[in-house]
Amino acid sequence: MSDKVQIRIKENGSIRxxxxxxxxxxxxxxxxxxxxxxxxxCGLSKEKPFCDGSHKGNFEAAEGLSS
Ligand code: FES
Known part of the structure; x- marks a missing residue:
């Protein structure tokens, strides 16, 4: 198992x-x-800094970053 941390930008969603x-x-x-x-x-979560799923259908990422 790698000790590298992976940060993945989800399409029109959170940062995993x-x-x-x-x-x-x-x-x-x-x-x-x-x-x-x-x-x-997206800034919509009520559990910031964590994603609570509020982005679904309500967030469109800027072009060029997994839009
Ligand atoms: S990215 Fe903001 S609620 Fe999921």
């Missing part, structure tokens, strides 16, 4: 993160994560 990472908010607080999760890219 596979691997162990540490997310730190603007105040320096560490946000607990699993080793496989999705970050919100």
């Amino acid at each position: 993160v596979k691997g162990t990472v540490e997310i730190v908010d603007a105040d320096g607080n560490v946000i607990e994560t699993k080793s496989d999760f999705s970050l919100c890219r």
Whole structure:
């Protein structure tokens, strides 16, 4: 198993993160994560920074980044 973290931009959706990472908010607080999760890219999630599926049918990515 690779120790590389994979970050995958989903088509018109979230940013999938596979691997162990540490997310730190603007105040320096560490946000607990699993080793496989999705970050919100659309701004609609009520669970930010995580994706809650709200993007489905409501988000169109900018061209050139897995639009
Ligand atoms: S990308 Fe899924 S809710 Fe924003």
